[in-house]
Amino acid sequence: MESQGDPRNDPIVIWLNGGPGCSSLMGLLEELGPFRPNPDGRTLFENVFSWNKVWNLGIFCIFWGISGKFFAANLMFLETPRGVGFSYQNMTENADTEWDDTKTAEETADAIEDFFNIYKNLRSHKNELYLTGESYAGIYIPMTTNVLIDRIQHKGLQLNFAGVAIGNGAFSIIQEIRANADFMYFHGFYGRDEWDQLQRCCPQIEPSDDLLPSVICAYEKYVSVNGSGLVNPLNSSDTQFRKCSDLVVNLSEWSVWNNVYNVYALYEECYERSIKSQSQQQRKRIRERMVPTAREQQLFEKLKKSPRRLQSAYRHVMRSSEYVFSTDQLGGFPCYMDAASEKYLAQAHVRSALHIPDYVQNWVACSPLVEAGYTQLYNDSLPVLQKIVDSGYKFRILIYNGDADAGCNIFEAEYTFDELAKRNDMQRGQRSPWYYRMEKNYASELAGYQQRFVHNKGQLVIDVLTVKGAGHLVPTYRPGPALQMITNFLRNAANYSQFQPFNLTRHELLPQFQPPYVNSTTPEPEPETTTPEEESTTTTPEPEPTTSIPEPEPSTTTPEPESTSITPEVITSIITIEPESTTTTPEPEPTTPEPESTTTTESGSESTPEESPATGPESTGTPTATTTKSSARMSLKYNSVTMAVVQLLGAVAVWTMLGMGSA
The missing domain is CATH 3.40.50.1820 (Alpha/Beta hydrolase fold, catalytic domain)
Known part of the structure; x- marks a missing residue:
């Protein structure tokens, strides 16, 4: 990179x-x-x-x-x-x-x-x-x-x-064995009784050895370590030695690596992960996290089959990421990242872009x-x-x-x-x-x-x-x-507190870097993703809208797209899929439909009343001129929104004329 x-x-x-x-x-x-x-x-x-x-x-x-x-x-x-x-x-x-x-x-x-x-x-x-x-x-x-x-x-x-x-x-x-028991005790993972027993097993550092502080216990004398890095208790005819060996292995190793929490992130929250203890054989492997439950995944797959509802699918999963299987500040990213990475790198076009031969194994984390x-x-x-x-x-x-x-x-x-x-x-x-x-x-x-x-x-x-x-x-x-x-x-700075002025504004991926979908059509962009530069490249002029709103600046009354307020910041740059730059026929503005004309719909797809008025109908294939019940419902819905906006503007005007709008 x-x-x-x-x-x-x-x-x-x-x-x-x-x-x-x-x-x-x-x-x-x-x-x-x-x-x-x-x-x-x-x-x-x-x-x-x-x-x-x-x-x-x-x-x-x-x-x-x-x-x-x-x-x-x-x-x-x-x-x-x-x-x-x-x-x-x-x-x-x-x-x-x-x-x-x-x-x-x-x-x-x-x-x-x-x-x-x-x-x-x-x-x-x-x-x-x-x-x-x-x-x-x-x-x-x-x-x-x-x-x-x-x-x-x-x-x-x-x-x-x-x-x-x-x-x-x-x-x-060696240092891990010395440190783990203390680390886990002072994070509350076992109690005072076990701690007191362990202290009676602490091998004293010889006074002549000034390489280590005396408060560090050389617990390694009780254990053996094999070529795989596994720690086992030493055998001895001394009963107290055997008790200490078992206690050291239990508190320094088994209590760390065989538990239901994520050993690599003590305070990570992934509530819907399977509850499975880690074996010692998995001690050096970054543990896999689960994606949302099967129910959540099935709903996501169902929603994203229709390009119109692709954004709703993302919003649903990301809301789940924040509020269902995690409450962390990262939008649940650590909970799904391993499975998502594996799935992403398994895609044929990704392997092709990376020049991975067909005979090379599928990617796995470890x-x-x-x-x-x-x-x-x-x-x-x-x-x-x-x-x-x-x-x-x-x-x-x-x-x-x-x-x-x-x-x-x-x-x-x-x-x-x-x-x-x-x-x-x-x-x-x-x-x-x-x-x-x-x-x-x-x-x-x-x-x-x-x-x-x-x-x-x-x-x-x-x-x-x-x-x-x-x-x-x-x-x-x-x-x-x-x-x-x-x-x-x-930079070889003298102090790590030195402020670094980075631009942290997230940008959208360019259309050519967004992977293709199973369906052959591409969703229309959200209104906010259309820039003046993009509009100037189209060869077909924008259709003149027919609207009943006598507002001189209609753009100021257009509701903000739902994605700007609902979608977590962590994915605001990717929930919208850009169209190919060669598109020459832009979609009419969603807030200004022509009630008398037919509503174009995507071939084979059905517009649903659950779609947000701010998003509007999207065309991703060859449009048809067939008036359907769903298009009539969409027209009726937009007419209702138009009337509501007109009534709201009228109320504001009356309020202002009566002098009641001043603070």
Whole structure:
């Protein structure tokens, strides 16, 4: 995805989803990409918080004296390891069906190097490269970083590799075991009795070990971790040891991963999701969310069969999204996004546009095959991170965590990088709040906390942030703060509270980018979508309306289209499907029908009295001149509306003449 600013000079941000075995197209469609799917799984709407967003230029640049370098970013979503998403391998050349951290890092570095060999124009010093990702990318990215740095320093690779950003990273199962029990207790997920029992099991840190605060319990002594990252209690002849082993596994692992809530977003509300406990085998997989119930889906399918009622279908589903299966501030998007993304990417025209061969598997969020065949080599990323420090390579690292994620919680990241800083005697900054501001006239709100670690006189800079209220997918749950955060990181700003003036106005997709529908006809646009420029391109003049309203400015009395007030803002840009630009016969204005003439209807469709007067009848096929009962009803309905408006205007006029209209 090219930058919306200056693609030739803006930085390149490569995104990796985790798993291991999950597709980076999740990040594209559900987190930081320029488009997101609608509940129907067939259309898209604009994500105004996309990470390739450009600044609002002008007075800000003049006032701050900022050069035009970091106004946006080019985005690349890389499928890794091989076999996830739409990626595939030629089995005659490489029949390997096993994966591990080392193979993934080498293959990812190969793919990045090949990309820049093909697009040499992006290899300049102006295009800084950043690796970004989340979850198990906490292992992918440090491993790949070491491979790239080694090739740059010793093998002549020319790459302007500037830094990495990792969100809610799975950095260390060891730190996870130490942190989870505390995190869950202080979020109210188990009681004081269990907590007191656990404290009696706390292994004391040796006084000589100054790498960790003494309040952190080394619970890892009670458990074993296998190559799939699964935690199991250790056996022992000591009864108390066995009790502690079982308690640690129960409170640090099973209570987290085997529950009915969404481990990745503790406060997410998807009321109509099936109540199924997660197994440990699903612990690293982003859990699928359900779309609306079968009843809601059936009604949606029924409504959208008629192009006239397509907008009603969207409104119905989105009202359900807000008030039926979720009450979050995102219109229920997290509840339907996985299923909608999978359905969108299964469409034939989408696969064709992406050049996906027919023999390639259907897209799924996370590959069971890759997950089952993946061996985790590092239960703790500290040795990998230490190699980055030891390289002496000039580098910047951003670590950010949504504080409502129990899967990869804030303490896991904090403990990991606090220990790395102590081992290397890094300069520690004061932990302080950072603030988000959406618009220049808005007040700033607390967005989280930040702390900076500096090594070797600024050769290595590590920023550790929390994001207030965000779950595992920070760009999904807190899109505004996430955009401000990543922009300040790319700009190397001194503070993440620095306001970034983005234009957050949502735009409609152009007609050529809207996917075709099963029916061969295309709905007429809503009145508000017709611009003067579009009207000027038509070759047939607008029919002269016959109206009984003696109002000199009829446009001022036309009711606002229903979609502007009823449709949630999250989908206002996509509920109307634009016609082809070659249309030469415009539809008469819906508020000015000719009662004496016949009403044109779509072939084979029936206009219903439930349609809004503001929307009016829409023609999507070849019109007929047959007067039907439904057209008579429509004429009668519009005549009734006309008379009501006339009566209202008359009442206002009388009120004014009597001098009763003044306040």
